[in-house]
Amino acid sequence: MKTDSQLQKDVMAELEWEPSVEHANIGVAAKDGVITLSGFVSSYASKIAAEQAARRVKGVRGLAEEIEVRFASDAKTADPEIAKRIADMFDWSATIPKGKINIKVEHGWVSLSGDVGYHYQRQAAGDMASRVSGVKGVSNLIAVKQTPSKIDIRQRIMDAFKRSADLDAGTITVETEGDKVKLSGKVHSSYERRIAERAAWAAPGVNRLEDNIMII
Missing domain, CATH: 3.30.1340.30 (Histidine-containing Protein; Chain: A;)
Known part of the structure; x- marks a missing residue:
């Protein structure tokens, strides 16, 4: 008597062998000789062909069929x-x-x-x-995962601040704790604060950001 594992492999092989079956999107499970087919095909004919292919495999005692017919125009949501x-x-x-x-x-x-x-x-x-x-x-x-040194992270962020035409780098302080960056200081608008945050997030290795920048 075949094991469920062998029966599953035999059914999958038969589905691949049958040219009228769209086997790529069909899943096969086996338990106590009962085969469950799931997934989707693009036509009712392919669905019937899959059922017939599974039934003709030696050792199949029963078949549970859960294949859906999905037409080309249907939303692809499986x-x-x-x-x-x-x-x-x-x-x-x-x-x-x-x-x-x-x-x-x-x-x-x-x-x-x-x-x-x-x-x-x-x-x-x-x-x-x-x-x-x-x-x-x-x-x-x-x-x-990238983990450059604290000094490297801080320097890269400060360099980004200095390159920005819309930000006064001298008013912002940058501190690092592992993968966390803390920003503090003062800016004149929420726009400037967002620029500072974006520059900090862009540095390699930054996983967390604490923004204590004040808008004055």
Whole structure:
């Protein structure tokens, strides 16, 4: 008698062998000889072909069929479709580092993990994922892993302040504690404060920001 694991492999092989079955989007589970097919296909004919292919495998005692027919015009909101669209967006993006982020989608909820060198990359990944249709929410668990020295982080932020035409670098103080940056001092508008925050977040290795800048 076949084990469930072997039966699952045999059914998957039969689905791949049958040319009328869109096997790439069909999942197979086996328990006590009962096969469960899930996923989606683009036609009713392909759905029937998948059922028939599974039934003709030796050792299949029963079949539970949960395949959905998704037409080309339908919104692509199944979990595998959402994951693929997010992965494609990351691949096309010049901002997201290749191969650094893991994508998991469960019932429309996206979990992102992995590590990047900059906070803006982490934020960009979360923003991109949240814009995909069918996404119900995003858990952004991506870590900023690059860890330059405290002096290097502070200097890079201060250099960015000095380059800004809209900011008086002499009125802002920068302190660092590991991956945390603390800003203090005085500016003349919320616009200047946002510029300072953006410059601080852009430094490599910054995971946390405490902004104590006062607007006068």
